[in-house]
Amino acid sequence: MAEIYDQIGGRKIGKWLAVHDGVQAELTKRAFEIAVRAEEILVQHRADGHAEIDIEAGDNNRYVILSDDRGQKAALSIEYGREESIVVREDKHGNKYLDVLPAMDGLYVLATASNLPKKRKGKVKLD
Template sequence: MAQVYRSVGGRKLTKVLALNEGVQAEVEARTFEIAVRAEEILKQHRAEGHSEILVEEGKVDKYVILSDDRGQKAAMSIEYGRAESVVVREDRHGNKFLDTIPEMDGLYVLATAANLPKKRKGKVKLD
């Protein structure tokens, strides 16, 4: 009967496997593929060009991120959509007025790029 150790050299077995050279090469390849597909999908819908696809590296994993830090910080709305909302805006003269932000369906950029199911999280309501 085989014996399975929980750790190897003081490290958890799962971390040893995750840091294996072959596993890390596959993680890198898949991350690159998903990032390229996400960028292609985002380009099809880009209106102002503020959103971008980024790849971040953790200690073990790599992450494909839809970032809108340069724009309206609306990455979640871009991915999942948003409900219609009314906001108070101010013009350059200090006059306040109500502005309606229309409903928008999500683009599911990351979900589509990663071949994941498009799970609706509920539309984001802007304040």
């Protein structure tokens, strides 16, 4: 009967595979391809926004990120859209007023670039 080992060189097989040079190179290549497609989609819709596509490297993973840190911090709304909402704003003189943010369909930049299904996230309750 064959004996099956769950470790190679003291590492679990999954971890050993994840850190393999060929696997890491393929992850980098795929993340770059997705980022290029995402940037192409984002550029088609950008008027004067500050959103951008970034790639982050984790220990064994790569992450393609839609970032709007320089702009209105609206990356979630850009990806999934938003419902109409009323917000309280304040002008430079300290006067408060109500402003209506119109509904917006999501662009699904990351989902489209990654060939993933476009799913709108459920409502999130903010405390």
